[in-house]
Amino acid sequence: MILLLGGTSDSLKIAQELNKANLAFYLSVVSDYGENLATAVTSNVVKGRLSTREMIEFMKKHQITQLIDATHPYAIEVSKNAMTACTQLGTNYLRFERPSLITDEMITVQSIKAACEQALNYSGKIYLTTGSKTLADFLEYLPKKRIVARVLPTVEVLKVVEKLEISTGNVEALKGPFSKELNRELLIHNQAGVMITKESGHAGGFFEKTEACRELNIPCIVIQREQLDYPEKFSSIEGLIETSKENQLLTKKEER
Numbered sequence: 414m415i416l417l418l419g420g421t422s423d424s425l426k427i428a429q430e431l432n433k434a435n436l437a438f439y440l441s442v443v444s445d446y447g448e449n450l451a452t453a454v455t456s457n458v459v460k461g462r463l464s465t466r467e468m469i470e471f472m473k474k475h476q477i478t479q480l481i482d483a484t485h486p487y488a489i490e491v492s493k494n495a496m497t498a499c500t501q502l503g504t505n506y507l508r509f510e511r512p513s514l515i516t517d518e519m520i521t522v523q524s525i526k527a528a529c530e531q532a533l534n535y536s537g538k539i540y541l542t543t544g545s546k547t548l549a550d551f552l553e554y555l556p557k558k559r560i561v562a563r564v565l566p567t568v569e570v571l572k573v574v575e576k577l578e579i580s581t582g583n584v585e586a587l588k589g590p591f592s593k594e595l596n597r598e599l600l601i602h603n604q605a606g607v608m609i610t611k612e613s614g615h616a617g618g619f620f621e622k623t624e625a626c627r628e629l630n631i632p633c634i635v636i637q638r639e640q641l642d643y644p645e646k647f648s649s650i651e652g653l654i655e656t657s658k659e660n661q662l663l664t665k666k667e668e669r
Contacts, residue, residue, distance in 0.1 A: 414438065415657065416477045418495060420447060421617070423509060423650070424483035428454040430654045436661055439475060446567050462491075468498040478664045479505040479657060486510060486638035487611060493641070505660050508643040509653055511614025518627060520634045528609050528634050529554035535632055537606020540599075542622055543636070544611075545570040548577055551609075557583060561603045591618050596625035607632045 415438035417428060424440070431438050432454065440451045441459045451458045463471065471477070480499050484491045492508070499506035515521060522528045525547060532539045532555065539555060541548075541562045548562055557579055564570045566586035574584050585599065596618075600608065608626050612635050613619045626633035647653040 415479045417481045418484045420484045465494040465497045479660050481507050483509045508646045512648045521637050525550045528636050531634050532607050535607040538603050540605035540608045542610045545573045593621040593624045596622050609634045612637050
């Protein structure tokens with residue numbers, strides 16, 4: 414049995430490929446939104462944030478022989494917990510991560526604080542496409558009236574926005590995917606002087622966002638993901654599935 418840690422559009426694609434390969438798996442998600450998407454590809458959905466101990470207990474109980482980590486590149490603690498759990502149990506750990514699309518034109522930083530410091534050097538609205546989970550962190554350094562935060566239009570997320578007392582004029586509740594053209598229109602409409610985004614890869618719409626900035630000559634600040642020392646990493650779903658098949662066959666042979 415495989416445990417797939419989700420939270421990205423790639424994790425849903427991986428789940429679909431696991432189904433095609435007849436590989437049994439559980440799909441772990443954190444939010445209600447993630448659960449709704451996950452149930453479309455499997456009935457074996459686990460909802461909730463798992464600590465290392467909880468992950469170990471789950472893996473023992475469900476006889477997990479392989480873990481696929483397809484969490485968001487910024488879910489660092491989840492990845493660390495997963496690697497620790499796999500090391501303790503001697504379980505195969507496979508990381509799926511989108512290839513980097515960073516170019517020299519982008520302003521790269523390593524933290525939210527650094528991104529905000531850079532953004533304040535520019536006039537106009539600061540267009541945030543970093544999601545709702547870190548909104549409070551950004552507001553430690555940025556005035557609410559300067560930002561336009563693009564977030565998912567879910568009840569959970571809008572509650573976060575309301576709690577932070579962000580004006581409706583400073584929020585865009587929209588669900589992607591966003592084309593380059595739509596990103597352009599949104600940047601123009603909001604009179605954006607600078608964008609802050611995360612290094613998320615093709616599936617996260619990174620190219621469309623950064624290309625829109627490039628065409629409009631709007632500075633794009635990219636918060637880079639922390640690099641962990643993964644034991645085994647894939648940027649191809651096909652390669653990941655092939656290795657998963659091999660691992661499961663090997664496990665079955667060892668059980669005989």
